[in-house]
Amino acid sequence: MKYLKLLLLLFTLTGYSQYKDGISVVQFSAEFVKDNEISLKKFDDHNIHSFYLSKHSGHFTNESIVYIPTVMLFHNGKQLLKIESGVTLKLPENTVERIEEAIDEILSDKF
Secondary structure, three states: OHHHHHHHHHHHHHHHHHOOOOEEEEEEEOHHHHHHOOOOHHHOOOEEEEEEOOOOHHHHHHOOOOOOOEEEEEEOOEEEEEEEOHHHOOOOOOHHHHHHHHHHHHHHHOO
């Protein structure tokens, strides 16, 4: 039983960190604001994740998500960018451009 609890804990911790590996674009949202989300298909070359409040509330708590939708950019576990919708429930119009610029900066720093 003790080993089962340890395995469960390790699995849980691993699951929480996996969405931050490499260059990751993560969108936090809820079903009722789906129309206000951005498409993450443009970032398919990187890790992309969409989390919904009804299914992944633990991620929302861990990342201190206040407004939905919110988009975050991670690089090797470190948060580089957080774009929140605010009370309007709509992301800023330049959200995609801001993410692209941040990713370009990450990639240019590698060389």
